[in-house]
Amino acid sequence: MVEMPKRRDILAIVLIVLPWTLLITVWHQSAITPLLTIRKACHHLVKEIFIIPERLAARRHRLADDGAEGRHETGQGSDSKEYCSSDKDIVEVVRTEYVYTRPPPWSDVLPTIHVVTPTYSRPVQKAELTRLANTFLHVPNLHWILVEDAQRRTPLVSRLLRETGLNYTHLNVETPRNYKLRGDARDPRIPRGTMQRNLALRWLRETFSPNSTQPGIVYFADDDNTYSLELFEEMRSTRKVSVWPVAFVGGLRYESPKVNAAGKVYGWKTVFDPHRPFAIDMAGFAVNLRLILYKPQAYFKLRGVKGGYQESSLLRELVTLNDLEPKAANCTKILVWHTRTEKPVLVNEGKKGFTDPNVEI
Amino acid sequence: MRLRFKLKTVFILYFTVSLLGLIYALMHLGKLHSLQGHTKKEPTKPHLPTIYVITPTYARLVQKAELTRLSQTFLHVPQLHWIVVEDSSQRTDLVSHFLEHSGLVFTHLHIPTPQDRKLQEGDPNWLKPRGVEQRNEGLRWLRENIWAGETAEGVVYFADDDNTYSLQLFEEMRWTQRVSVWPVGLVGGMRYEGPVVEQGRVVRFHTGWRPSRPFPLDMAGFATSLRLVLRNPEARFDGNSPMGFVESSFLQGLVTMEELEPKAEMCTKVLVWHTRTEKPKMKREEALQAQGLGSDSKVEV
Numbered sequence: 001m002v003e004m005p006k007r008r009d010i011l012a013i014v015l016i017v018l019p020w021t022l023l024i025t026v027w028h029q030s031a032i033t034p035l036l037t038i039r040k041a042c043h044h045l046v047k048e049i050f051i052i053p054e055r056l057a058a059r060r061h062r063l064a065d066d067g068a069e070g071r072h073e074t075g076q077g078s079d080s081k082e083y084c085s086s087d088k089d090i091v092e093v094v095r096t097e098y099v100y101t102r103p104p105p106w107s108d109v110l111p112t113i114h115v116v117t118p119t120y121s122r123p124v125q126k127a128e129l130t131r132l133a134n135t136f137l138h139v140p141n142l143h144w145i146l147v148e149d150a151q152r153r154t155p156l157v158s159r160l161l162r163e164t165g166l167n168y169t170h171l172n173v174e175t176p177r178n179y180k181l182r183g184d185a186r187d188p189r190i191p192r193g194t195m196q197r198n199l200a201l202r203w204l205r206e207t208f209s210p211n212s213t214q215p216g217i218v219y220f221a222d223d224d225n226t227y228s229l230e231l232f233e234e235m236r237s238t239r240k241v242s243v244w245p246v247a248f249v250g251g252l253r254y255e256s257p258k259v260n261a262a263g264k265v266y267g268w269k270t271v272f273d274p275h276r277p278f279a280i281d282m283a284g285f286a287v288n289l290r291l292i293l294y295k296p297q298a299y300f301k302l303r304g305v306k307g308g309y310q311e312s313s314l315l316r317e318l319v320t321l322n323d324l325e326p327k328a329a330n331c332t333k334i335l336v337w338h339t340r341t342e343k344p345v346l347v348n349e350g351k352k353g354f355t356d357p358n359v360e361i
Numbered sequence: 362m363r364l365r366f367k368l369k370t371v372f373i374l375y376f377t378v379s380l381l382g383l384i385y386a387l388m389h390l391g392k393l394h395s396l397q398g399h400t401k402k403e404p405t406k407p408h409l410p411t412i413y414v415i416t417p418t419y420a421r422l423v424q425k426a427e428l429t430r431l432s433q434t435f436l437h438v439p440q441l442h443w444i445v446v447e448d449s450s451q452r453t454d455l456v457s458h459f460l461e462h463s464g465l466v467f468t469h470l471h472i473p474t475p476q477d478r479k480l481q482e483g484d485p486n487w488l489k490p491r492g493v494e495q496r497n498e499g500l501r502w503l504r505e506n507i508w509a510g511e512t513a514e515g516v517v518y519f520a521d522d523d524n525t526y527s528l529q530l531f532e533e534m535r536w537t538q539r540v541s542v543w544p545v546g547l548v549g550g551m552r553y554e555g556p557v558v559e560q561g562r563v564v565r566f567h568t569g570w571r572p573s574r575p576f577p578l579d580m581a582g583f584a585t586s587l588r589l590v591l592r593n594p595e596a597r598f599d600g601n602s603p604m605g606f607v608e609s610s611f612l613q614g615l616v617t618m619e620e621l622e623p624k625a626e627m628c629t630k631v632l633v634w635h636t637r638t639e640k641p642k643m644k645r646e647e648a649l650q651a652q653g654l655g656s657d658s659k660v661e662v
Binding site: 355 | 376379380386422423429430436437525528544546547548552569570629631639641642644645648
């Protein structure tokens, strides 16, 4: 007789408490789902990244007040990254707040990505650099090395760089003009951007010592391509040279390194001269800064380079095929597109120019 | 006995109520986690007015790249709601997955352009106006889904997927009362095209082509307040209007030139550029595909 009521009581208590515990758990979970995916080992790194300034904290409060609506709004502009220096793998965490801090706060543990961009004056230059900056403003620890093909650093670029708030270095070197040709043509024997990229390499070698502890990655990003944010996180773990597919090059949907079952690059999936030492586009590889510093003689060859062999001229001084690290899910995902911007038709400007030249475009 | 009976009823009642409450809460949460991004009712925003960006898009090689870099710009803009309208009879996987992972607040719509209005292979791109049905569909969605209350605060902007937008532009347009305007770079065959402002008012338009149009503006050169859009349900883009008059067909009923609000430092700064992306050369790809050796179509480009 005593047993029965006891069991019943327990059952009753359980059934009473159950719905409330479920409710509380579910609410709790949905509120902290963004943080749940962070692995414990990387907790100390998370603190580095989630430094949220006051106004953001205030915004967070407002979202919490909105309750249900707030949930929907955190979907906006979400992108937070998390890094474990222990195993070099990047874990992508969804949801962020710091998108409104441009650029993200600098971290002492993340390898810096030095992005080398050669650029030259033409009508679309400011537009290209603007949207490139909008991309880079999402990437933590990015250092933009912008090298102008010009005799002097132009005010347009100087102002643009300053206003973005990015960490940058502004260089310039002019590709010698071939005065023998009619007009203001540059020396056609030197592929475009070569001198500028080489200047950046030289600057890096002069600025950083091989013994420096801050790790870095060097990436050559032309100003008209399109880069996904995921790409930068893939390249951050480069030990020597990492490679990945690039869309819209070589007359194909994409060109890609060939990766075998062991995860090693053994060839190139291209139609245009696949027997080049490195049949890859400039946007398809990144080099560890240490490697650049250890091999101070490695530069892009200036003259006598056959079309498509520019990248090989640098890479063959740095690595062998065997050392290449395939990224982007073993080179099966497209994370960068070799887009090209049309030259705008300015017919209505006429000879003297119709628009106010003081208005910067 | 009687006491126990009462307790039992109370308990059953309590259990049922709790269960119902729990189910309701779960459903409510489930709705929030829905990735469709549809907003049935836009709650009153006491802070920043929302910028509703309507982007028509269509499948082609560079689509994913264009949307990617566009989203990278939009991610910096607070209170932005992206309305992507595909020129398609159904939502494509590419755009659906892309939007889900973009991190933006979005609405994914689709409407196909009728065949006779579509550009054929080899047609110059100015022959037929593009994106008309898609923009109208975006307007329709806004009118049906956004609560037109007194506090309907927002602005509607038509952003094509290949243009380039500076972040400052969005802050310029955010407080539009009726229709605000600004210059657009690299359009109309000129370095830039835009309104001419004298004493704080738009007096005429600086354009190289047909300046007699009611509103010789580019699609990217103006933004309309949400209130105006909702209060004028007949205002839409006319696909049959002559070349260059599409923008006018929308703005004509909504506002007069005197009412236009000039932005971008009295229309002296260019904050948006009408860039166009080249069609990538696919000669080798086509040659390979003819041999049956085309690149892996499973790899999304």
